[in-house]
Amino acid sequence: MAGIIGEGKFAYDLWGDTVNMASRMESFGEPQSIQITHATYELVRDEFVCEPRGSLDIKGKGLVETWFLVGQA
Numbered sequence: 800m801a802g803i804i805g806e807g808k809f810a811y812d813l814w815g816d817t818v819n820m821a822s823r824m825e826s827f828g829e830p831q832s833i834q835i836t837h838a839t840y841e842l843v844r845d846e847f848v849c850e851p852r853g854s855l856d857i858k859g860k861g862l863v864e865t866w867f868l869v870g871q872a
Contacts, residue, residue: 849867852866
């Protein structure tokens, strides 16, 4: 969900499950790496080289399969 907040000075903000998941994935990430979920892996696997990282226990989601995006195929 996205919306505009404020009456005098407007700010655009995002909320919802996607934002929460992105934040949690970031907190489990490693420097200089791009970490993706299974859903994203399925979308990009033919165009990018990905290495399985394993499952992470993500708060509110349980075990989530993750990969590192390594480069273009």
